Amino acid sequence: MRFIYAGLGLFCVGLAVIGIVLPLLPTVPFLLLAAFFFANSSERLHSWIVDHNIFGPMILDWRDHGAIRPGAKKAATVSIAAVFGLSLLLGAPGYIVGIQAVVLSSVLLFIWTRPNG
Numbered sequence: 001m002r003f004i005y006a007g008l009g010l011f012c013v014g015l016a017v018i019g020i021v022l023p024l025l026p027t028v029p030f031l032l033l034a035a036f037f038f039a040n041s042s043e044r045l046h047s048w049i050v051d052h053n054i055f056g057p058m059i060l061d062w063r064d065h066g067a068i069r070p071g072a073k074k075a076a077t078v079s080i081a082a083v084f085g086l087s088l089l090l091g092a093p094g095y096i097v098g099i100q101a102v103v104l105s106s107v108l109l110f111i112w113t114r115p116n117g
Helices: 002-021 028-039 043-051 055-065 070-089 094-113
Strands: none
Touching: 002 028, 002 043, 028 043, 028 055, 043 055, 070 094
């Protein structure tokens, strides 16, 4: 199981790195998953991701305080607005737009009610 967890952790880190440049792919949730998988597979990999200059602070903010940094909140808001706007622009059916509005509003509510990191 340790190898499977390590592989899943590395896969999640890869998705997180791709998410840095693709606005529709979230970065932080994949980093949190990677930290979880590494914690269950390899102390060395877990230490690496938690001590990483870029990834570490986000993981520690969430782990210790359930917090999301203001910059990440703003980036998530812009990405969500872009996705919703794109759906409107492409003429998605009304029921799809309605479902998106409810789900994306719930996600934004969750994000903005977390403490600042």
